[in-house]
Structure formats: structure tokens, C-alpha cells
Amino acid sequence: MSLTTDDVRHVARLARIALSDQEVEALRGELSDILAYADKVGEVAAADVPPTSHAYPLRNVYRDDTPQPSLPADEATATAPQAEQGRFRVPRIVEEP
Amino acid sequence: MHPLVAADAVGLQRLLKAREVSATEITQAHLDRIADTDPHVSAFIRTLDQAALDHARDIDRRLSAGQEVGALAGLPLALKDILCTKGVETTCASRVLQHYRPPYDATVVRKLRQADAIVVGKANMDEFAMGSSCENSAFFPTRNPWDLERVPGGSSGGSVAAVAANDAPLGIGTDTGGSVRQPAALCGVIGVKPTYGLVSRFGLIAFASSLDQVGPIARAVPDAALLLEAIAGHDPRDATSIPTDVPDLHTTLEAGVEGLRVGVVSEFMGAGMSDGVRSVVTAAIDRLGALGAEVVDVSLPHAGYGVSAYYLIAPSECSSNLSRYDGVRYGLRVDGETTEQMMASTRDAGFGPEVKRRIMIGTYALSAGYYDAYYAQAQRVRTLIIRDYEAAYAGCDVLASPTSPTTAFKLGERAADPLSMYLSDVYTIPSNLAGAPALSLPVGLDDDGLPVGLQLMAPVLGEPVLFRAARALERELAIDSTPRGNGSLAQVAA
Amino acid sequence: MSVTPDASRQPATAARDSGVEQASRFEAVIGLEVHVELNTATKMFCGCAIDFGGAPNVRTCPVCLGQPGSLPMINAKAVESAIRLG
Structure with missing residues (x-):
């Protein structure tokens, strides 16, 4: 498994990380090495072996439809880097017409 | 060293119940100890002196009034900075959460408070619990009290180093691939990874949700049992929490190992281990035999694929869990012209190299066309490892192996090679994949005077037999857990 | 709702057709997304x-x-x- 710098940039775009050129180059080699090691999982476990997502199988774990207290109004946005009038402030998402 | 900080938790409780010391005296002695040691060890991101003393005084007031106090009353505890504490910075040792004050308490934190444990500080760790040396903290590395030039292990290195340095008799860590057991081994203390689902994950900042588990750290097995009993139990806010009673560890704790079958995992006794670890671990297993256990060899044929499976499953889950850090609702924000630029710049500045590496691996492994070959295939390997354990436990009560292939390594020694760091967890990862309990017990020192840990493993919900075996060996070996020797904390803090 | 032109009914001189004739050459395929x-x-x-x-x-x-x-x-x-x- 050998990644190109374009592969790394593509994955960085998917992961929403604005990597520098140096980071892209370093990650190209590191990710290739790690994935080559991880590739060993292909040596065992044929397709008839069922995958395990959780070691302790619990099924149908639900919550009653009973309202619980929400956060006090001033606490919901208290952790936000930018808030305004009880709202989370972000850069404009929709372009001006 | 002040006798109150040298004492174990059970001993402190006895003194407190007899009213020979107050919770305030115990707490003050430990805060003084932290002031002496932490300039050398750097176990804490933040100490909570005032809150700790306030809580201790409240316990003393209730004791004087003849009122109830909790099961951990007056016992100082180092809390890994990955568990949410309402209104108190919870950083995960990351720049992205450097000033984050959660609006709620983790279930474990709530239980600790109800039990009247005294949280003396939030402990350092590898960023988002990703690492095996504590060097991936965004703030500073923690040092090993046995040799200040060496790492304490990770990711729960701060909590473990604090317990080893007598800053607190109890610590809380989290273990996703060995993050409690490996540092416990490297610092000569006890570290437990309970059965997945035994301790609530609500309020534990997620790294890999199907593997993460909160675990106790202590200098004595009965102390670790006391702490686990206090934090275990079903939580309706965690869908993966097992609806079972809190395990009773104390009834059988002193029952000894006579008649128990201990399986030595052949695959974990092979190449890659240092000679010092091999000889100390082999001697400890022999002592189990001398105590009346039947020692047999067992095989976990697929355990060797554990690291490969882990480095697909954990990063995949990490890439999903860490997508929430986008600079909108909490944490760091780096401005950008568009929202997407803001998010991508925030994440570049907020995450350290190891966290980015794992997000990238996970994003790649889950991306179109690769899911079956990587994530799904790794989960099939997980099934094989679980079957291996089931076969082994058909003939054994507990399994034994080294915890870590080596003793503590020097700061910087493995920082440049991610893969060599990942292999620190080769013996611990399979238990996480199987969801089964395991612990590390200090069993001696290697030729360099550094602690060696023995890993004991048990089937799912087999904590009683796990603690029973560990307690028997602890009593037999009577290990002195005080860091000593050249370069140790003992040379700089009395 | 999507409207797909049926190529088999497409005459060479589409520009001269009336609106009704044009509409008759399309097959309506209607899907409902109900919230x-x-x-x-x-x-x-x-x-x-x-x-x-x-x-x-x-x-x-x-x-x-x-x-x-x-x-x-x-x-x-x-x-x-x-x-x-x-």
C-alpha cells in the first residue's frame, strides 16, 4: 500500500483538515507504512467469519419517550467560540444572490 | 515521605473511620506532596486544591455530625483529563479543547463525587488518549517517577505517574488498547481494564467507542477493587452499559489461587520481548504455580493480528468521533473566509500529529471502496480473536502474559516512529478487542531497576477471579512500589 | 418528481410540435418523498x-x-x- 500526495490531500479534504505541504508529505510515508502493517488483517478471516462491532452484544437498548430537562438557555452556547443572542455564530454559509 | 501519602487507600480509610486523621489532613498531605513532586513529574494538567479541600472539609463536617459518607470518603484521586467535569476545564490534553468547560459531569465523575472521593487534579495524557508514552500531550510530557528521563507510558500516563509518585492513592484512567495497563506496568502500579460495558462511558470523551473503557489505578489490589466497585454499574445514559449488578470483588479477594488454572499465552512469550521482562514475568508465573495454581500453556493463534485490526478499528471510530471538533459549538476556532475553511483550519491547528495521523487512517479506511477490505475485515479478525479467547477459557480460569514487551523507554526514543510506538500495546490490545477484563500487576524490577508488569486476563465479567489471582500474587511477592534508584523521584523529592 | 424523455417516441422534427404533442412524448415517473x-x-x-x-x-x-x-x-x-x- 503506497499512497500518493494526491491521495493524502483527498483524504485530508474528506477529514476537513487543512494540512500544510510538509504535513502532506510526512503523512504520505507514515500512512503508507501503517496501512501496509494493517493490511495483515487480509491474511486471515475469510468472508464467512461474521464481523464483530461490539464485544458484548446488547440489542434494542432504548430510552423512554419522557422529556428531561434541557440545559439552561445561557449554558447551551456558553462553550461556543463565538455566540450571539443565544445562537452559534459561523461564517456565512449561503452566498449573497 | 509523609506517612499519609505512603499509605494505601484501605489504610487511609481505616484511619479516617477511627477518626485518627481527618479527610482534610489526608487531602492537605497529598496536595503538599503534589507541590513537591509535580515540578519533576508533571503528572497534572491542573490541580484542584480548593475544591479538594472544600470537599474534604464537608466530609469531616458530616463525619462529626454522625452522617453518612461515601465508600471512597477522603481518598485523594487523580482523574484523567478525558472525563468531563462540569464547569472545570476538561482538555483531553488537546489544543482543540484547551479552554473547554463541559456543561455536565461524566457518570464516573458523578459516582466518584457520590462516593466522596477527593479529586485532587486532572491528569495529563496523550492527546485524546492516542499514544503510549504521554509525549503526545499538547501541553507537556509526563515523566516516569522511577526514572525522570523515561516516559511513564500512556495514554493514562498522568494518572498512573501520580499514583506511583504518591500524589494520590487512587487514579482513574481509560484503556482503549492498553492505556491503563501499559503505563501501570511501566510505573510499577496496578492498572485495570474492566469488562467493556461494566463502567459507564457517558462523559468519557470518545476516542474509539467500541473499545474505550474507564479503569482504576492503585498501588494495592484491594484499593483497585474498592475503586472499581464504586465506579461500576449500569448507566441508562450509555446504550453499551451492561445491565448487571456491580461485581462483588471483596468476597473472594483473599481466596488464593489454589485450584485455579492459569494459562500462559504462548504467542505473548515469544520474540520482541526484552530479556528483563521475560525473566521477571516467568518468575512471577512460577510463583503462581508455587501458590497452588495449575499453570498451563495456551495459544491465542490470532492474537498476532490484534495490532493490525486495532489500527483499523480504532482510527476508523476516532475519525467519526472527532468529526465533532469543527469550531462551532465548543473548543478552538481558527477563523476562515468560509465555514469549511474555518473548520479545516481549526482542525489543523487544534489537533497534534498523532491525532491527525489516526483521523487520516480512519477516514481512508472508511472511504468509498476500502470499507470491506479494512474496517469490515478488521472486525472479522476481531471475531477470530474472541473465539481464540473462548477456546482458551474452556480450560483456564485466567490467562497470564507480560503487560508490555519492554520496561519504560526514554523520552523521545520512539517518538519518530509511530509503528514502533504502536507495538508497545501488542499484548494489551487483544483484551480490548474481546471486551474482556485484564489488569497489570507489578511483579519485580529488571536489571536497570525499572518495574515490570504481569498482565492477568479473565473472561467477560470475570473480574472476581481476576482480582483474586492478582491479590494472591501481590501478597506473595510483597512488592515495594516506591520509586527508587538512579534518576528516580526519590533523589529529588524526599 | 422526475420526467424522463422517452427516446423511442422522439420525432426528428421536435421543434414543430405543439405543447400537447411534446408532453405526450414524455413518460411521467412520480416518486413521493413523504416526511x-x-x-x-x-x-x-x-x-x-x-x-x-x-x-x-x-x-x-x-x-x-x-x-x-x-x-x-x-x-x-x-x-x-x-x-x-x-
């Missing part, structure tokens, strides 16, 4: 009440804000309603 608001008392993954008309962000909690460490719990009534709807 149903379940009459649950709380949200899908947390216990925040579903009430309309409040100030922004007042019916929020660590779970629905995706606060670090929070975990979703599925609303049993929502699952039951979804199964009933088929």
Missing part, C-alpha cells in the same frame, strides 16, 4: 422536549449539541412509530 412528523414527546436521541416556538437553542442538552463525551440514546417511541409506518 412525517412523529408525535413523540422528545427528540430522537435525547430527552429534550419537542415544543415549537421557543427561543433559539433552549431545547438543547449535551447530547443533541454533540458535546464531547455525550452519548445518544434512541427514543423507543420513535422506533415503534417507524415500524408501524412500515
Whole structure:
């Protein structure tokens, strides 16, 4: 498994990380090495072996439809880097017409 | 060293119940100890002196009034900075959460408070619990009290180093691939990874949700049992929490190992281990035999694929869990012209190299066309490892192996090679994949005077037999857990 | 709704056709995407009440804000309603 710098940039775009050129180059080699090691999982476990997502199988774990207290109004946005009038402030998402 | 900080938790409780010391005296002695040691060890991101003393005084007031106090009353505890504490910075040792004050308490934190444990500080760790040396903290590395030039292990290195340095008799860590057991081994203390689902994950900042588990750290097995009993139990806010009673560890704790079958995992006794670890671990297993256990060899044929499976499953889950850090609702924000630029710049500045590496691996492994070959295939390997354990436990009560292939390594020694760091967890990862309990017990020192840990493993919900075996060996070996020797904390803090 | 031109009925001189003739050469394929608001008392993954008309962000909690460490719990009534709807 050998990644190109374009592969790394593509994955960085998917992961929403604005990597520098140096980071892209370093990650190209590191990710290739790690994935080559991880590739060993292909040596065992044929397709008839069922995958395990959780070691302790619990099924149908639900919550009653009973309202619980929400956060006090001033606490919901208290952790936000930018808030305004009880709202989370972000850069404009929709372009001006 | 002040006798109150040298004492174990059970001993402190006895003194407190007899009213020979107050919770305030115990707490003050430990805060003084932290002031002496932490300039050398750097176990804490933040100490909570005032809150700790306030809580201790409240316990003393209730004791004087003849009122109830909790099961951990007056016992100082180092809390890994990955568990949410309402209104108190919870950083995960990351720049992205450097000033984050959660609006709620983790279930474990709530239980600790109800039990009247005294949280003396939030402990350092590898960023988002990703690492095996504590060097991936965004703030500073923690040092090993046995040799200040060496790492304490990770990711729960701060909590473990604090317990080893007598800053607190109890610590809380989290273990996703060995993050409690490996540092416990490297610092000569006890570290437990309970059965997945035994301790609530609500309020534990997620790294890999199907593997993460909160675990106790202590200098004595009965102390670790006391702490686990206090934090275990079903939580309706965690869908993966097992609806079972809190395990009773104390009834059988002193029952000894006579008649128990201990399986030595052949695959974990092979190449890659240092000679010092091999000889100390082999001697400890022999002592189990001398105590009346039947020692047999067992095989976990697929355990060797554990690291490969882990480095697909954990990063995949990490890439999903860490997508929430986008600079909108909490944490760091780096401005950008568009929202997407803001998010991508925030994440570049907020995450350290190891966290980015794992997000990238996970994003790649889950991306179109690769899911079956990587994530799904790794989960099939997980099934094989679980079957291996089931076969082994058909003939054994507990399994034994080294915890870590080596003793503590020097700061910087493995920082440049991610893969060599990942292999620190080769013996611990399979238990996480199987969801089964395991612990590390200090069993001696290697030729360099550094602690060696023995890993004991048990089937799912087999904590009683796990603690029973560990307690028997602890009593037999009577290990002195005080860091000593050249370069140790003992040379700089009395 | 999507409208797909049927190539087999496409004459060479489409420009002279009337609107009706043109329409007759298209086959209408209609799909309905129906959004149903379940009459649950709380949200899908947390216990925040579903009430309309409040100030922004007042019916929020660590779970629905995706606060670090929070975990979703599925609303049993929502699952039951979804199964009933088929």
C-alpha cells in the first residue's frame, strides 16, 4: 500500500483538515507504512467469519419517550467560540444572490 | 515521605473511620506532596486544591455530625483529563479543547463525587488518549517517577505517574488498547481494564467507542477493587452499559489461587520481548504455580493480528468521533473566509500529529471502496480473536502474559516512529478487542531497576477471579512500589 | 418528481410540435418523498422536549449539541412509530 500526495490531500479534504505541504508529505510515508502493517488483517478471516462491532452484544437498548430537562438557555452556547443572542455564530454559509 | 501519602487507600480509610486523621489532613498531605513532586513529574494538567479541600472539609463536617459518607470518603484521586467535569476545564490534553468547560459531569465523575472521593487534579495524557508514552500531550510530557528521563507510558500516563509518585492513592484512567495497563506496568502500579460495558462511558470523551473503557489505578489490589466497585454499574445514559449488578470483588479477594488454572499465552512469550521482562514475568508465573495454581500453556493463534485490526478499528471510530471538533459549538476556532475553511483550519491547528495521523487512517479506511477490505475485515479478525479467547477459557480460569514487551523507554526514543510506538500495546490490545477484563500487576524490577508488569486476563465479567489471582500474587511477592534508584523521584523529592 | 424523455417516441422534427404533442412524448415517473412528523414527546436521541416556538437553542442538552463525551440514546417511541409506518 503506497499512497500518493494526491491521495493524502483527498483524504485530508474528506477529514476537513487543512494540512500544510510538509504535513502532506510526512503523512504520505507514515500512512503508507501503517496501512501496509494493517493490511495483515487480509491474511486471515475469510468472508464467512461474521464481523464483530461490539464485544458484548446488547440489542434494542432504548430510552423512554419522557422529556428531561434541557440545559439552561445561557449554558447551551456558553462553550461556543463565538455566540450571539443565544445562537452559534459561523461564517456565512449561503452566498449573497 | 509523609506517612499519609505512603499509605494505601484501605489504610487511609481505616484511619479516617477511627477518626485518627481527618479527610482534610489526608487531602492537605497529598496536595503538599503534589507541590513537591509535580515540578519533576508533571503528572497534572491542573490541580484542584480548593475544591479538594472544600470537599474534604464537608466530609469531616458530616463525619462529626454522625452522617453518612461515601465508600471512597477522603481518598485523594487523580482523574484523567478525558472525563468531563462540569464547569472545570476538561482538555483531553488537546489544543482543540484547551479552554473547554463541559456543561455536565461524566457518570464516573458523578459516582466518584457520590462516593466522596477527593479529586485532587486532572491528569495529563496523550492527546485524546492516542499514544503510549504521554509525549503526545499538547501541553507537556509526563515523566516516569522511577526514572525522570523515561516516559511513564500512556495514554493514562498522568494518572498512573501520580499514583506511583504518591500524589494520590487512587487514579482513574481509560484503556482503549492498553492505556491503563501499559503505563501501570511501566510505573510499577496496578492498572485495570474492566469488562467493556461494566463502567459507564457517558462523559468519557470518545476516542474509539467500541473499545474505550474507564479503569482504576492503585498501588494495592484491594484499593483497585474498592475503586472499581464504586465506579461500576449500569448507566441508562450509555446504550453499551451492561445491565448487571456491580461485581462483588471483596468476597473472594483473599481466596488464593489454589485450584485455579492459569494459562500462559504462548504467542505473548515469544520474540520482541526484552530479556528483563521475560525473566521477571516467568518468575512471577512460577510463583503462581508455587501458590497452588495449575499453570498451563495456551495459544491465542490470532492474537498476532490484534495490532493490525486495532489500527483499523480504532482510527476508523476516532475519525467519526472527532468529526465533532469543527469550531462551532465548543473548543478552538481558527477563523476562515468560509465555514469549511474555518473548520479545516481549526482542525489543523487544534489537533497534534498523532491525532491527525489516526483521523487520516480512519477516514481512508472508511472511504468509498476500502470499507470491506479494512474496517469490515478488521472486525472479522476481531471475531477470530474472541473465539481464540473462548477456546482458551474452556480450560483456564485466567490467562497470564507480560503487560508490555519492554520496561519504560526514554523520552523521545520512539517518538519518530509511530509503528514502533504502536507495538508497545501488542499484548494489551487483544483484551480490548474481546471486551474482556485484564489488569497489570507489578511483579519485580529488571536489571536497570525499572518495574515490570504481569498482565492477568479473565473472561467477560470475570473480574472476581481476576482480582483474586492478582491479590494472591501481590501478597506473595510483597512488592515495594516506591520509586527508587538512579534518576528516580526519590533523589529529588524526599 | 422526475420526467424522463422517452427516446423511442422522439420525432426528428421536435421543434414543430405543439405543447400537447411534446408532453405526450414524455413518460411521467412520480416518486413521493413523504416526511412525517412523529408525535413523540422528545427528540430522537435525547430527552429534550419537542415544543415549537421557543427561543433559539433552549431545547438543547449535551447530547443533541454533540458535546464531547455525550452519548445518544434512541427514543423507543420513535422506533415503534417507524415500524408501524412500515
